[in-house]
Amino acid sequence: MRFRATVENVQTFHRVVSSLEKMSKRCMIKLNETTMRIICLPGDSGVQLWSSIRIEHIFTDYRIQSNNNNEITFEISSEPLLAALKSALSSPEVVLKLTKKNDHATWSFEIAISSTSGSRMNIVHDVRVAVQRPADVARMKEPLCPEPDVHVVLPPLKALRTVLERKAKLSDVVAIRCNKRGCLKLAIETEVVGVETTWDGCTHPNMDDNEHGSQSQKPADMQDDQDPEAFASVLLPVKALIRFMNCHVVSTTTIADAVKDSDNDRVITVNCQPSTSASASFLPTTMSVSSSTTWTAPFPPYDPTDTASFSYETVLKRWPVIITNLIDRIYRTNHDLLSSEPASAAKAADSSADAEDGEDDDEDDDEDEVLSEEEIKAKVEEGKGIIATASKLKYEMARDRPLEPIPDDGQSLAKEYNAALDALVADGRNTWFTAPWLFAECYLYRLFRSWFAQTKYWSTFDPFWDQKVDSFRSSGTAVHKLADTMHDLELELDVLAKDEEKTAVLFAEMLQVCLWGNATDLSLLTNLTHDEIQALQLRTSDPARDTFILRDDTARAWDAIKSVKDGRVDIVLDNSGFELFTDLVFADFLIRFTGGRVRKVVFHPKNMPWFVSDVTPRDFAWTLDILASEAAQPGSFFSGTSDAATSAHLGALVARWKSYVDSGAFELCTHSFWIGHLPYFYMPNELKGYIGEAALVVFKGDLNYRKLTGDVRWPVTTPFEEAIGPLKGAFPILSLRTNKADVVVGISEEDAKRAEAEDARWRVSGRYAVVSFAGTS
Structure with missing residues (x-):
């Protein structure tokens, strides 16, 4: 790949980067033949920025070449980029190149300067970048937002920021309300004070032709039926909004787009349109949903105060094992760092992160970071600090000490967790053996994340990576068997297109594969061997498996799909490895067959x-x-071997999946709600609205089932539709769950007694399962 350009408008480029540097420390720059896009993905502020600048507004003598349709995308740190541009502000000529120095990709600024004697010389300012693979870039999606009800041109952002900074001293949350009459209000409301600032006469622009407005258009018959006095309202974190206000250094016109949902506040985007560029910022709304927060389950949550419960066993045995494994992983990484030469040690330490990124060793892989000897020592010391913190937690957990607040680590939902913890303190349930199980378990993994997020060298480290890889490595037999099955289905493709009954039968089979793939859950299978895990995975071929399904709504799920044309199915994922493979198989079946x-x-x-x-x-x-690598080189990853035909079947299957990713038929969508502690009763409206567009939403695994039902002590005969509370009727829900926690609903007393007689641990052993469906009617 090649890139070279003259920076003609350094001043504007500097102002743009200056604004985004205050919002995010790192960003993506996406270059093609006509446009430069600067993308700030949600980080510590939660704000996303998607900006677009025409090449001719910044560059001249512009040349770009790559194998990906002359498009290059890389991640860059905004602070050194801003420093390079600042040093170039008074330069008569700045040439920018994408180069490779010391095995690292760099954006190299060649800056011409004049000395006091009048002679001219060039200085070079290099900014390291991480070139992104096309497949990873394709997964970056600008947020999908509903058509706004109100557009309003904001007052000068500098003035707005002054007002917000004063309000930030009173509350963490601000309400923005606006209507089509051009009335804009900023309000805070607490238990002791309420303050509202109003601007009248703001412009309500026509956004129909604005390419940087919302991503969909209202039908013509919906344009004028809204009450111009009605206010659309959203709740926003004050700090996130203040960070956005930093773009006043570049913006000339700023338009807020607000949506009024029938239930409550929904979403806001803010569009900035200076003369040379346009951008859309997506600000995170709060997760409070009034239609749901007033709903309370009629039974208490599971917690470890019941010493006969699985939650007690979890705190007593399972979590200490998980913490020990985490400590061991950090210790082994530190050992590898110190036992080799600096360059090779650094590469060994970074190998898990590279694998986690899915990086190949091709010529475009510029992300391997070689650490100096001093940096290795610093990383080892940080690792020792994590080990000490983890050991302290393990000690305190065994002694039923209080849960400590999540530190302000710049990651998602720290305040939400701490607010819930404050409520538990007031209720006297804030220790490891008294806190509700669902909250404490989610809190534990969010706490793990804070340990790494606060470091310099471990911030992207996945402490569970080796376990995930090792588990999947032992799944070769099951993977190859399913690859052969999918190949055989190709022979039935024409028949399936005409035979709905046969398609329904195969849908049930594929759903079974997807269900029992959930048997591989590493947080539960802490002591099983590879052979035992493989036996669980191969349960899909057991004809007697149906006797272990205590509730089976497969037929109702098919009814939700069979009348759909060109529809969408959402899958809320659970485990990686073999279970993810079965999810991909199921998704492939839905699209192709x-x-x-x-x-x-x-x-x-x-x-x-x-x-x-x-x-x-x-x-x-x-x-x-x-x-794909295993298919090309059998035995390179999975233990054991496969014949040439099976490897070819796997290769064809994965090639099809990659084509789905490239075309958008397979899409990833992340949301911080999934790593929160709240039951799905309290799903935020913007997420509920998005997944509600699907013909079917499949929730995989035990944790999703616990969150759907609130992890409370429902009687087993409670209808599934009742146990999901306010989600009933919101969208078609299919839960595929092998039982690994105490909560179970929607089964008969007779089936519960039978399971109890067969296996005293039937609720938690993973031997039994439920396929639960709730429709919209």
């Missing part, structure tokens, strides 16, 4: 390492890459 009923599958992973084995976006990308 159901006669055009499904055209798109949206996968919802976690945005941080979670519950040991839950899928992250990096896990997803790595899985596709390692499967």
